[in-house]
Amino acid sequence: MNHNFSVRRTRLLELPLAVGIELSSPEEIVVKFKHGKTLDIGSLCYSRRSSERRVIGNGKLVDEDSISMERTESVRLLIRHISDEVGAGIIRYTTLFSRYWVFVKFLDWSDANGFSSAIYDVDSAKTSFVAYGNWLREKILRNELAQNTVSQIQFCVFNILVDFLGLDEQREDFNLVCMNHNAANATELPADGVVARVLALCGNVFDGLANLIINNLPFPHAISVPEYIGCKNNKLWIFPTNLYFVSPSMMESRATRRRPHWQYNYVDGKMSTLEEIAKTESYCNRQAAMRVLKKGELQLQRVNSDKRNGWRIIFASICMNLFLLLLLSRSGSNWEQLRDLPWDNDYKVSSKRQGYRVLKWRAKGKRISIVIPVSLMPDFKRFLKVRDYLLGERECEYLFFGLGPSSQGEPSQIYDDVLRTIYETLRRIDPGLPSVSARQWRARKGDWFLRNYDVAAAAVALQNTDETIKNSYSSVSDDTQCEEFGVFFKGVEDAILPVATAEPSETPSAVGACKSMGNPKSLFEKPPIEPDCQKNEGCFFCENYKLHADERDTRKIISCRYCLEKTHHLTSAEEVNQAVIEPIFKRIDFFLGEIRKRDAEMVDRVTREVEEDGALDNYWLSKLEMLVELGVVN
Structure with a gap:
């Protein structure tokens, strides 16, 4: 209709x-x-x-x-x-x-x-x-x-x-x-290469702009950029014009811009010569070119003689936004918390954990704190100087703020779109730069704490509950995931033996067999359970572990998995379940997947018999019956 x-x-x-x-x-x-x-x-x-x-x-x-x-x-x-x-x-x-x-x-x-x-x-x-x-x-x-x-x-x-x-x-x-x-899907972590690329560029541009503002340096001003950007001597020159800079990726399209600013040599960071301007064929005669050059020189003189010139305010605002991204990436702060963060210059710094500092202050009658790496403290102090410069004689209750169009308005709370604006600015330098969302930065921080400390440490750092950390942020990057997948899959094919075969030194076990009982040898560094011939579960991570692709050994590992599923809730510490039990399940699934390639019907049938009919292997059946009698499981 x-x-x-x-x-x-x-x-x-x-x-x-x-x-x-x-x-x-x-x-x-x-x-x-x-x-x-x-x-x-x-x-x-x-x-x-x-x-x-x-x-x-x-x-x-x-x-x-x-x-x-x-x-x-x-x-x-x-x-x-x-x-x-x-x-x-x-x-x-x-x-x-x-x-x-x-x-x-x-x-x-x-x-x-x-x-x-x-x-x-x-x-x-x-x-x-x-x-x-x-x-x-x-x-x-x-x-x-x-x-x-x-x-x-x-x-x-x-x-x-x-x-x-x-x-x-x-x-x-x-x-x-x-x-x-x-x-519930945990947030996907950004690849390490993406993180390095974003932080390298963001950090370099922040350093350059902070030096410009704090030290009142003159224009044109050089910013060091990563080598892959392709700038001459790895220097990106900025000028106080609507065309802040011309990166290598912008060179070809410069001539199509309404205001290409040919009076400035963006490659060498200086005024262009008459000969250089003549090559552009943009001016009808020498006098027109000279007028443009004179106008450009006057612009530089005007800006360089005024410490609070509007162009300096604009670059200071960009500098503040770049530090916002750096802090977001390094602190693991929730985006809304960071955007709403009130501020008071009377802050204190204390040590929370090696390599980290806690900033504490009072604002709006509340105690506020944020955890950041020690390595970010110098940048944080420089950011505060840039912030003071932007405010001048004014005040703002928020740590981060915006000044409206052309940075000429009154300080007000930043909007969500500021992150998009930051990435758009950086992409003028590196067009292929990926975006890393606030949630991905937060997830990456939580993942680091989970790997290097524990769930509790990650929860403190991200100011979340343990449950939120495990459900929302305990993910891994594609790079790390490929590495871990390879570790868990390591030795699976070698461990599988054909049906009705046995090695001379083979000793049967509750989860298969062992080719060298009493001589445990880990497949890789720091396994979830260290093989010691006393724990059946440790066999899955031992170089001497063997498994026949037959019904008997298949029933053993499916029965083991069934018992673990029935009893893993008895472990009060969820981090133990995540660090130990889940890897065992993953390892068993790999073994079953390999056996399935040889006899899928048998694997499906034994799985049904164990999980639906209770036809467990004798060892695991007796273990389960004992727990039932004790009233530990149903």
């Missing part, structure tokens, strides 16, 4: 709303959250809205004939409701934005599927919510949405329907999709 969509008048209201504000013409209102993102709530006054993405700064296209009094009044109440939640401050405004974004998507679906009164009628909303849930379940079956994503969507919509429309049913009444915590 074709609709006559048209542009409507809109106006922006910041949340929370000012006290006493009148919400006249709610159909015009676009609400703006504290982090800069907006929701076109006013468009909900119309039951027919364009599904096309709206242009930033504008509202959605609507069919003006589809507006109604009931919807308009409900939207007015919804805007008040959202404002009250933002004003209460109980839930982060970023979280609230996400929740109501999901709720708007639900209303979009409702209006498109015949439930146009769901925004103001609780019975219609209830019916629509049930149908919406069925639609989402179909998405799961088609692998278009993950189970946990659907669960979160339903949770958001249900809570808003309860709080806003007064839905009085319980969650259980709607058969909502449950969260599958086992399916």
Whole structure:
């Protein structure tokens, strides 16, 4: 069905709303959250809205004939409701934005599927919510949405329907999709090469700009960059113009720019000569070229004679943003916490763990702390000098702030898009530079602590619970994953023996056989369990371990796995489960995979007999029965 969509008048209201504000013409209102993102709530006054993405700064296209009094009044109440939640401050405004974004998507679906009164009628909303849930379940079956994503969507919509429309049913009444915590994916870690590339470039540019600002150095100013960038003598020269610099990757397109600034020699960091300008064929005569050169010289003199020139402020702002990225990468801070971080210059430094320092200060009546590496402390102190320079005589409650367009406004809290802006600036130097998200930096930090200390240390460093660390951040990079996979797979093929064969020195064991009993030898450094011939599980990591590709030995290792699955919950320390039990499961799976190549039917049959019928190997059966009698397992 074709609709006559048209542009409507809109106006922006910041949340929370000012006290006493009148919400006249709610159909015009676009609400703006504290982090800069907006929701076109006013468009909900119309039951027919364009599904096309709206242009930033504008509202959605609507069919003006589809507006109604009931919807308009409900939207007015919804805007008040959202404002009250933002004003209460109980839930982060970023979280609230996400929740109501999901709720708007639900209303979009409702209006498109015949439930146009769901925004103001609780019975219609209830019916629509049930149908919406069925639609989402179909998405799961088609692998278009993950189970946990659907669960979160339903949770958001249900809570808003309860709080806003007064839905009085319980969650259980709607058969909502449950969260599958086992399916939660840990954040993928960035590859080591990507991390090195980002930090090398970011660190070099920060160093160069910090020196420029702190020491009031003159333009043109040279910044050292990594050799792979391709700059002459590894120096990138910056000038106080709209074309900050011309990296090797920008050389070819320079001539196509509206203002290529030929008066500046970006390769050697100096004023161009008349001969160099003549080669560009951009000026009709010598006099025109000379005027351009003179103008460029005056610009340099003007900027270099003014310590607080606007161009210096711009480069200082870039410098501050680059340190934000450095701190994000090295501290493992949550992005929202870092963005919201209040500051007071009266801070103290203490030692928390070798190689790390804790910065502590008080702000807004609270004690604030952040853990950073010792190696970052000099840069942190230089950053504070740049920060003081940017503020001048002004004050700002946040550690990081923005100064608006061209860095000429008043200090205010940074927006989420600042990270994107940082990467865009760096890509002008290195076009192929990948982005590493705030969550990936955080995950990488947690992974380092997990590998070098333990879950508790990672939780302290990231200021999270142990459970969050294990579920969300205990991932590995592709580089490390390939290395670890190789370690766990090491020796698997060599350990598998053909059916009905036995070596002369072979001794049967509860998990297969041993070719040299009493002489344990680890397959690799620091195995999860050190082989010592006293622990059956340690055999999986021993060079002398052997396994026949027959039913008897297959039943042994499947029975071992079954018993471990039944008893691993008895280990109170979850980190032990992660560091010891999980590697055993992984190793057993490798062995079974190799046997499966030779007799898949046998492996499947024995697995069913053990796990469904309880037909365990005698050794493991007796062990399990003893635990059952003791009441340890069911």
